[in-house]
Structures are given as structure tokens and as C-alpha cells.
Amino acid sequence: MGTRICTWLSGWHDPLILWRTLSYLAWIGQNRPERPILVTLIYLTPADDVGDTLVQAGAGQSGWQITIPCIRLWQQDATAAIASGKPGLIALSPLMQGATADLVEQATRLILDAVDQPVQAEMLTALGIFAEPLLETERFIRLVTRERLMASD
Numbered sequence: 001m002g003t004r005i006c007t008w009l010s011g012w013h014d015p016l017i018l019w020r021t022l023s024y025l026a027w028i029g030q031n032r033p034e035r036p037i038l039v040t041l042i043y044l045t046p047a048d049d050v051g052d053t054l055v056q057a058g059a060g061q062s063g064w065q066i067t068i069p070c071i072r073l074w075q076q077d078a079t080a081a082i083a084s085g086k087p088g089l090i091a092l093s094p095l096m097q098g099a100t101a102d103l104v105e106q107a108t109r110l111i112l113d114a115v116d117q118p119v120q121a122e123m124l125t126a127l128g129i130f131a132e133p134l135l136e137t138e139r140f141i142r143l144v145t146r147e148r149l150m151a152s153d
């Protein structure tokens with residue numbers, strides 16, 4: 001039996017994301033034969049972060065806790081993500097530490113060179129949304145072209 005790997009992205013402040021993740025894990029564990037089940041929660045921005053640990057205890061009584069592995073994108077290095085050559089990391093790089101307009105342009109060129117349609121259009125759209133605070137929209141559109149962006153669903 002193989003490993004079941006689950007990754008959740010949190011792109012908004014959701015105070016119940018840890019409980020929701022725990023319930024998904026419980027459902028998967030009860031309804032799928034794969035073992036073990038691994039999960040990682042990815043926070044896109046600091047405003048989304050509600051932590052990584054659920055603690056349940058009564059007054060003066062010990063209880064239980066579960067810690068869910070988390071990646072906080074703003075703590076990751078944008079330059080290293082781009083250097084990895086992995087398109088998924090490249091598309092997320094504008095949310096990472098050290099992201100600049102020049103790195104967004106480099107990320108765009110890498111996705112254009114390494115990813116085929118229709119996935120390319122989806123990744124460029126995500127990259128453009130994440131890069132909005134770093135790069136003017138018109139500059140990004142000139143780099144990518146409207147036609148490529150229009151190929152996205």
C-alpha cells in the first residue's frame with residue numbers, strides 16, 4: 001500500500017482550517033485503504049495563518065494535541081524556489097521572501113519555457129495574481145501576452 005499525501009492551501013483567514021484538516025484526515029483514514037496519510041498545510045500570507053496545533057484540555061486536566069506540518073510561504077526564499085526549476089514553486093514565488101519584479105519576470109520566462117498548455121495558462125494566471133503587488137498588471141500582460149492568459153479557464 002502506498003502513501004497518501006494531502007496538501008491544503010489556505011488563501012484566506014479560516015479559523016477552522018485545522019479542525020477541517022483533521023476531519024478530512026479522519027475521513028480519508030476511515031474510507032481509503034492507503035497508509036500512511038501525510039498532510040501539509042500551506043499558508044499563502046501571514047494574514048491566513050491560524051497556527052499549526054490544535055490543543056484540547058480541560059481546566060486542570062491534560063488533554064491532547066495534534067500538530068499539522070505547515071509551510072508559510074512568506075518564510076521561504078523566492079530565489080531558491082525559482083532556482084529549483086519546479087513550476088509549482090516558481091508560480092508561488094511572488095508570495096515568498098525576497099520576491100521582486102525582476103524575479104517575477106524570470107519566473108514567467110521559466111514557466112513559458114518549461115510548461116505546456118493548458119497547464120501553462122493556469123500557472124501564468126496564478127503567477128500573475130500572486131505577483132500583482134510586485135509587478136504592474138500591464139507589464140505582466142506584455143510579458144505573457146493576452147492570448148496566453150485567455151487560454152486559462
